[in-house]
Amino acid sequence: MYGGLGMGEIKQKKNIPAKESILDRAGRAELAANDFRITQTEEKLAGVTGEGQATTIHRSAGREVRKAIENIGGTMPEDLPPEPHIKHLLKNKKSAKNSCSKTRMKTGNEKPTRLWLMSSSTF
Numbered sequence: 001m002y003g004g005l006g007m008g009e010i011k012q013k014k015n016i017p018a019k020e021s022i023l024d025r026a027g028r029a030e031l032a033a034n035d036f037r038i039t040q041t042e043e044k045l046a047g048v049t050g051e052g053q054a055t056t057i058h059r060s061a062g063r064e065v066r067k068a069i070e071n072i073g074g075t076m077p078e079d080l081p082p083e084p085h086i087k088h089l090l091k092n093k094k095s096a097k098n099s100c101s102k103t104r105m106k107t108g109n110e111k112p113t114r115l116w117l118m119s120s121s122t123f
Contacts, residue, residue, distance in 0.1 A: 001037050001062035002078045014082045025082040033077055037065045 002010050011018060016025050041061040048054050
């Protein structure tokens with residue numbers, strides 16, 4: 001799916017440290033392309049027992065995903081910029097959630113939201 005590039009080459013092209021996973025730095029488009037490749041490979045692997053045949057199917061699915069991206073006019077996965085590491089995003093989200101909760105407690109603004117009201121109603 002990455003045009004024949006190996007993991008090391010992809011990391012180098014995207015300036016991702018060697019110890020980090022490419023998928024930990026992938027954005028939505030790249031993750032979606034990988035997920036699509038994986039699901040299509042899984043579908044075609046039903047009943048396949050040989051490693052060689054499985055590898056061929058895997059590579060074929062990757063080529064087809066690249067063709068789809070190209071036909072749509074999208075950016076190839078290796079050309080997409082790396083995202084911040086997922087650990088940093090989760091840490092920032094948790095800290096933002098905590099600071100938001102603390103602010104609500106200080107201000108006393110604890111009114112239920114419309115979403116909360118809808119989700120707690122019985123239909």
